[in-house]
Amino acid sequence: MLTPKERLKMILEGRQADRPACICPGGMMNMVTSELMDRVKVYMPEAHTDARQMAKLAKAVYEEGCFENYGVPFCMTVEAEEMGAKVDMGTNVYEPHVTGYVIDSVSEVSKLKPVDLAAGRAKVVLDAIRILKKETADVPIVGNLTGPISTAGSVMEPVTFYKELRKKNQEAHRYMEFITEQLIAFGRAQIEAGADLIAVSDPSGTGEILGPKYFKEFAVTYINRLLDALQEEKMGTIVHICGQMSPVYKEVNEVKSSALSFDSIVPMKEAREHLKDRVLMGNVSTYALEFGDPERVKMLTRSCVKSGSDIISPACGLGMKSPLGNVQAILAGLTEEEECRRGQDQ
Amino acid sequence: MSSKEELLKRLSDGVVEMEEDDVAEAAQEYLDAGYLAFDGIMEGLVDGMNRASELYEAEEYFVTDVLLCSDAMYAGLDILRPHLPEVSGDDKVTGVIGVVEGDTHDIGKNLVKIMLETAGFNMIDLGRDVPLARFVETAKEENAAFVCLSTLMTTTMGGMETVIRLLDEAGIRDKVKVMIGGGPISQKYADKIGADGYSQNAVEAVKLAKRLLNI
Numbered sequence: 369m370l371t372p373k374e375r376l377k378m379i380l381e382g383r384q385a386d387r388p389a390c391i392c393p394g395g396m397m398n399m400v401t402s403e404l405m406d407r408v409k410v411y412m413p414e415a416h417t418d419a420r421q422m423a424k425l426a427k428a429v430y431e432e433g434c435f436e437n438y439g440v441p442f443c444m445t446v447e448a449e450e451m452g453a454k455v456d457m458g459t460n461v462y463e464p465h466v467t468g469y470v471i472d473s474v475s476e477v478s479k480l481k482p483v484d485l486a487a488g489r490a491k492v493v494l495d496a497i498r499i500l501k502k503e504t505a506d507v508p509i510v511g512n513l514t515g516p517i518s519t520a521g522s523v524m525e526p527v528t529f530y531k532e533l534r535k536k537n538q539e540a541h542r543y544m545e546f547i548t549e550q551l552i553a554f555g556r557a558q559i560e561a562g563a564d565l566i567a568v569s570d571p572s573g574t575g576e577i578l579g580p581k582y583f584k585e586f587a588v589t590y591i592n593r594l595l596d597a598l599q600e601e602k603m604g605t606i607v608h609i610c611g612q613m614s615p616v617y618k619e620v621n622e623v624k625s626s627a628l629s630f631d632s633i634v635p636m637k638e639a640r641e642h643l644k645d646r647v648l649m650g651n652v653s654t655y656a657l658e659f660g661d662p663e664r665v666k667m668l669t670r671s672c673v674k675s676g677s678d679i680i681s682p683a684c685g686l687g688m689k690s691p692l693g694n695v696q697a698i699l700a701g702l703t704e705e706e707e708c709r710r711g712q713d714q
Numbered sequence: 715m716s717s718k719e720e721l722l723k724r725l726s727d728g729v730v731e732m733e734e735d736d737v738a739e740a741a742q743e744y745l746d747a748g749y750l751a752f753d754g755i756m757e758g759l760v761d762g763m764n765r766a767s768e769l770y771e772a773e774e775y776f777v778t779d780v781l782l783c784s785d786a787m788y789a790g791l792d793i794l795r796p797h798l799p800e801v802s803g804d805d806k807v808t809g810v811i812g813v814v815e816g817d818t819h820d821i822g823k824n825l826v827k828i829m830l831e832t833a834g835f836n837m838i839d840l841g842r843d844v845p846l847a848r849f850v851e852t853a854k855e856e857n858a859a860f861v862c863l864s865t866l867m868t869t870t871m872g873g874m875e876t877v878i879r880l881l882d883e884a885g886i887r888d889k890v891k892v893m894i895g896g897g898p899i900s901q902k903y904a905d906k907i908g909a910d911g912y913s914q915n916a917v918e919a920v921k922l923a924k925r926l927l928n929i
Binding site for chain 2: 398456458459461462463465466467526527530531533534535571572575576577578579582610611615631654655658659684685686687688689
């Protein structure tokens with residue numbers, strides 16, 4: 369039997385494993401539910417600001433049979449907050465979200481302070497990774513980063529930001545360079561602390577919002593700059609992009625991550641046809657996970673495998689009220705299939 | 715001096731081409747020449763915005779483009795609107811729009827608001843991260859015909875169902891149509907929570923509002 373870490377490593381390297389992996393990275397791809405928090409008596413929002421609690425909740429995700437990975441943090445506001453944005457830490461059912469921006473225009477980039485990795489929630493995340501690294505062995509630890517466009521749109525009003533991509537093009541690039549440098553520093557520190565892989569989610573940098581030209585000029589450029597600057601010795605990288613891919617398949621294929629992940633609007637079959645040589649991750653409907661039943665989730669899981677997904681995961685962050693039984697059904701479905709196959713081989 | 719047709723075309727083209735300054739200039743010239751502000755808005759600015767939404771539907775324009783087009787449209791509106799003859803706001807159908815509590819992603823909501831305003835609706839924008847009860851209070855106070863709820867996050871979509879329940883409890887559910895939208899939302903979800911309609915994008919939202927309200 370492969371350990372979850374060995375399996376994921378093989379898949380990310382493009383090799384054949386015994387079965388698809390089953391992970392949910394964390395960050396934007398929320399994998400914590402109310403039922404899970406009740407099981408281990410660790411709750412948000414406390415788990416966002418306390419490394420021990422954060423690590424405990426991350427461990428529960430694997431120990432309760434949901435996914436074969438650990439992942440931190442559980443939100444996408446850490447980077448923006450450390451650059452000065454005001455963040456509401458949310459509740460036990462709402463994620464933290466930005467309530468106050470730092471600057472009004474890309475041209476004010478010099479007013480931003482760099483992320484201090486030795487303080488604030490950046491340190492909480494790094495400490496949580498250190499705890500996971502120290503106390504666990506065979507399960508991959510995923511460090512999460514908010515993508516460059518989404519971070520840029522959390523530090524200032526995103527509508528203004530989007531407009532300035534065109535109106536103040538050169539200054540927008542300088543702003544993106546600063547943002548990306550901060551993400552690189554945070555990502556490198558996560559790997560140093562013990563993260564096996566880095567997942568980047570960029571929900572605000574979609575092809576539908578930006579169009580192919582700006583998607584390439586901004587999203588692809590800065591995601592790649594970030595990926596290129598991470599240490600070589602990591603296990604791999606995952607990039608999750610939201611929305612339709614049809615306008616931007618060509619551009620997406622230029623993203624240099626080990627795996628690409630899409631939300632449920634993208635049919636896995638279609639993604640597989642357009643991205644033949646890529647490791648693909650996804651995309652069990654989070655709607656089915658919240659409102660369906662385990663049988664339906666297992667059916668969707670099988671369909672993802674058949675359509676060419678290499679790493680099975682929810683299509684988006686889980687709804688907090690998703691029943692644990694449904695969440696566990698993805699992994700249960702995969703292992704049942706595998707046992708069934710082995711039975712036939714013998 | 716330019717003819718009325720030429721100026722209307724400049725207004726419309728300026729919106730499509732996102733030329734805010736040129737639209738403002740053309741709007742001023744148009745007024746100075748003594749033409750009717752109403753025609754300038756409808757046949758110039760709104761015409762341009764409609765062309766922009768067609769390009770958006772055809773996937774030639776994207777969200778960033780439409781946002782800049784709407785800036786140009788509003789630049790023209792600021793100049794022409796004060797010259798409209800006094801009409802009572804009562805003629806307009808009022809809608810309440812906002813992003814539900816817990817979520818601050820409002821690009822989609824802004825786009826829907828722009829399109830609905832362009833289509834002639836009086837939209838009251840509650841912004842983002844809106845406490846759920848406020849949708850109901852505002853709908854009541856403003857005598858709104860419909861409420862538009864948006865969210866981009868699976869964690870907050872449950873708030874939409876709560877708003878519908880609160881409308882029910884306030885006794886105004888039958889007077890207010892509920893439209894929902896956003897990344898994780900689907901027709902299936904709308905059916906499940908008893909919303910009157912779902913639209914996938916801003917252009918569809920206008921069609922949906924008109925259909926629900928028999929306009």
